[in-house]
Amino acid sequence: MCGIIGYIGGNDVGDILLKGLSRLEYRGYDSAGIVLIEEDGRFDVIKKEGRLYNLVGPVHDRAIKGCVGVGHTRWATHGRPSDVNSHPHGDASGSVWLVHNGIIENYRELSQSLVKKGHRFLSETDSEIIAHLIGDEFSKGEVSLHEAVRRVVSSVRGSYALGIVHRDFPDRIIAARHGSPLIIGIGENENYIASDVPAIMDRTRKVIYLEDGEVAIVKKDSVKVFDLNGNPVNKVPCEVNWSIEEAEKGGYEKFMLKEIFEQPKAVENTIIDRIGPKGKTVTFDDMEFYPQQARKLRRIYIVSCGTAFYAGYTGKYILERLTSIPVEIELASEFRYSDPKLQSDSLVIAVSQSGETADTLASLRMARENGCKVLSIVNVVGSTISRESDWVLYTYAGPEIGVASTKAYVTQLTAFYLFAIYLGEMRGDISSGFASGILDELKNIPGKISKILEHEADIRKCAKSFYKAESALYIGRNFNYPNAMEGALKIKEISYMHAEGYAAGEMKHGPIALIEDNYPVICICTKGKTYEKMISNIREVEARNGQVIAIANNGDSIVREIAHNVIEVPEAMEELSPLLNVVPLQLLAYYVACERGCDIDKPRNLAKSVTVE
Numbered sequence: 001m002c003g004i005i006g007y008i009g010g011n012d013v014g015d016i017l018l019k020g021l022s023r024l025e026y027r028g029y030d031s032a033g034i035v036l037i038e039e040d041g042r043f044d045v046i047k048k049e050g051r052l053y054n055l056v057g058p059v060h061d062r063a064i065k066g067c068v069g070v071g072h073t074r075w076a077t078h079g080r081p082s083d084v085n086s087h088p089h090g091d092a093s094g095s096v097w098l099v100h101n102g103i104i105e106n107y108r109e110l111s112q113s114l115v116k117k118g119h120r121f122l123s124e125t126d127s128e129i130i131a132h133l134i135g136d137e138f139s140k141g142e143v144s145l146h147e148a149v150r151r152v153v154s155s156v157r158g159s160y161a162l163g164i165v166h167r168d169f170p171d172r173i174i175a176a177r178h179g180s181p182l183i184i185g186i187g188e189n190e191n192y193i194a195s196d197v198p199a200i201m202d203r204t205r206k207v208i209y210l211e212d213g214e215v216a217i218v219k220k221d222s223v224k225v226f227d228l229n230g231n232p233v234n235k236v237p238c239e240v241n242w243s244i245e246e247a248e249k250g251g252y253e254k255f256m257l258k259e260i261f262e263q264p265k266a267v268e269n270t271i272i273d274r275i276g277p278k279g280k281t282v283t284f285d286d287m288e289f290y291p292q293q294a295r296k297l298r299r300i301y302i303v304s305c306g307t308a309f310y311a312g313y314t315g316k317y318i319l320e321r322l323t324s325i326p327v328e329i330e331l332a333s334e335f336r337y338s339d340p341k342l343q344s345d346s347l348v349i350a351v352s353q354s355g356e357t358a359d360t361l362a363s364l365r366m367a368r369e370n371g372c373k374v375l376s377i378v379n380v381v382g383s384t385i386s387r388e389s390d391w392v393l394y395t396y397a398g399p400e401i402g403v404a405s406t407k408a409y410v411t412q413l414t415a416f417y418l419f420a421i422y423l424g425e426m427r428g429d430i431s432s433g434f435a436s437g438i439l440d441e442l443k444n445i446p447g448k449i450s451k452i453l454e455h456e457a458d459i460r461k462c463a464k465s466f467y468k469a470e471s472a473l474y475i476g477r478n479f480n481y482p483n484a485m486e487g488a489l490k491i492k493e494i495s496y497m498h499a500e501g502y503a504a505g506e507m508k509h510g511p512i513a514l515i516e517d518n519y520p521v522i523c524i525c526t527k528g529k530t531y532e533k534m535i536s537n538i539r540e541v542e543a544r545n546g547q548v549i550a551i552a553n554n555g556d557s558i559v560r561e562i563a564h565n566v567i568e569v570p571e572a573m574e575e576l577s578p579l580l581n582v583v584p585l586q587l588l589a590y591y592v593a594c595e596r597g598c599d600i601d602k603p604r605n606l607a608k609s610v611t612v613e
């Protein structure tokens with residue numbers, strides 16, 4: 001997704017913008033650009049298709065230093081990746097320059113009036129229209145720059161985060177947001193705008209989160225925020241408590257590997273302080289969900305996308321095991337256009353690492369419009385989804401930079417266990433003995449994940465046995481069926497190997513036709529009520545000369561006898577087994593991608609945070 005950075009102050013603007021953009025690379029992009037303006041109105045626009053390093057030489061060789069500037073990494077939506085479609089975009093006179101994240105849905109309509117006035121557009125983007133509209137409005141001479149921006153954004157349909165500069169006003173950046181994230185970083189006699197915190201966290205920890213419909217005037221020594229009616233809005237800066245090391249690789253080759261190894265800590269952080277003193281109950285100091293609310297629930301809908309969808313899918317199994325409430329699992333991109341029979345006694349749970357995913361956010365808004373309460377399970381504090389929810393259950397995974405989600409997934413599952421126990425106990429659906437048994441086991445999970453990670457080298461060896469395959473099948477049952485889909489998603493995302501995640505019982509209804517000599521089938525076969533059934537599935541694969549890679553419990557001699565490769569995981573209660581079994585699946589995907597020479601942290605065509613539809 002596009003990333004925005006802006007800086008105003010006395011330091012080297014070009015350098016700060018480049019560093020900020022490099023911290024936004026993880027969001028996925030295909031081109032990048034910056035504009036910087038000097039106090040006397042001279043300006044430079046440097047923009048290029050491809051990687052950020054294409055900008056480095058031209059930015060360093062530029063004639064002017066600048067006192068203000070904005071930069072952008074573009075992930076193409078309207079118009080192919082090219083130099084000319086890269087941001088910043090200028091208005092007709094070359095005075096207004098802007099960077100934009102989002103999609104302007106009515107840009108054709110808006111462009112018509114401009115074309116009639118003789119405007120010509122250089123790019124194929126929707127964003128350029130906004131620059132022209134602002135320039136046009138401002139050139140009438142009736143209003144200030146921020147007022148011109150306010151008028152233009154009021155006529156726009158769609159989503160935007162905008163950073164705008166004007167060569168005649170080098171003392172300010174105008175920032176505006178609706179539907180796409182934008183923050184303002186507060187420094188000492190210098191200020192920033194950015195799409196997210198990692199872009200500026202080496203420079204400041206004080207941030208203001210802009211809300212939808214807000215327009216800000218950012219000067220080097222002041223920030224003023226207004227709503228769309230022009231009324232001032234009082235904003236209180238928040239302190240960011242992530243460390244820079246947390247957002248950087250910390251000695252690991254890739255962010256994804258680092259994040260896989262951070263999982264024991266991430267799970268621990270998510271449960272810590274949430275298990276009551278005697279270990280029998282769950283408490284949420286940060287969320288007031290009352291017993292009467294728990295008792296009146298008749299249905300739960302879980303909505304999410306990507307990996308968060310599979311976490312939600314497992315969440316359905318968890319909630320249905322620990323409570324008496326029926327649970328529906330929905331892809332947010334489908335849910336928002338469907339006709340669910342939402343009622344006031346339904347609860348919608350939105351799951352999102354970033355808290356900014358467009359479809360999940362739209363589903364949340366639809367649910368609330370229909371009178372439903374929304375609880376979100378979110379990682380990024382202060383994100384849009386967290387702000388718009390009735391309750392937020394934060395996962396404490398820390399910043400997740402690798403595009404392929406790992407530690408966010410296990411913490412999302414952890415949050416589901418906690419919430420399900422909380423609900424189950426409040427409603428009297430589970431005994432306190434069962435609840436405390438699960439909680440005891442949950443406390444052991446970080447240690448058990450660490451044990452699996454100790455065998456990383458064996459998993460790497462196993463990845464080498466099938467990395468050349470064109471396709472693979474992942475199968476699991478019950479609690480581990482969503483894990484099979486997540487394992488397949490992981491390998492698709494980062495190694496580009498085609499993979500299918502299937503409920504093992506469905507194998508005979510199609511995917512078994514794929515199995516031939518050496519075809520890799522990854523079978524999740526840990527102890528539980530479907531263990532015997534999984535053994536039968538493994539035998540079926542073996543009988544057709546497929547290559548069985550099994551995830552099984554330590555010392556399982558039955559599986560060892562029939563599988564070609566076994567990755568062992570410690571035993572755990574069946575309900576909690578997904579938290580362990582997903583770890584080898586992540587590492588398998590990681591090492592297959594390594595063997596195939598893929599760019600793991602920035603897989604092609606993918607974005608970390610999908611903030612447009």
Ligand code: G6P
Pocket residue numbers: 305306307308309351352353354355356357360403404405606607608609610
């Ligand atoms: C993108 C990311 C995935 C993520 C999904 C949902 O597709 O590449 O890793 O699972 O978005 O993102 P969210 O931030 O809502 O969890």
